[in-house]
Amino acid sequence: MAKCEFCDKGVAFGIKVSHSHKRANRSWKPNVKRVKAIINGTPRHVYVCTRCLRSGKVTRAV
Numbered sequence: 001m002a003k004c005e006f007c008d009k010g011v012a013f014g015i016k017v018s019h020s021h022k023r024a025n026r027s028w029k030p031n032v033k034r035v036k037a038i039i040n041g042t043p044r045h046v047y048v049c050t051r052c053l054r055s056g057k058v059t060r061a062v
Helices: 050-055
Strands: 012-017 023-028 032-039 042-049
Touching: 032 050, 042 050
Parallel strands: none
Antiparallel strands: 012 023, 032 042
8 A cells, every 4th residue: 555755644454343342453544646746856756645735745746
């Protein structure tokens, strides 16, 4: 699974608990996009989470 290259957000693991208290493993996946961004002055494809995109940590290449 891809990870955000700016904040290192990745997959989180936990336990799903039903109403009858049955327990099962599950994972929470981050909303990661592959975007073309300016890194060190050159455009490059990177994996970035949507929170970093919205907050302006990434300058997208046009």
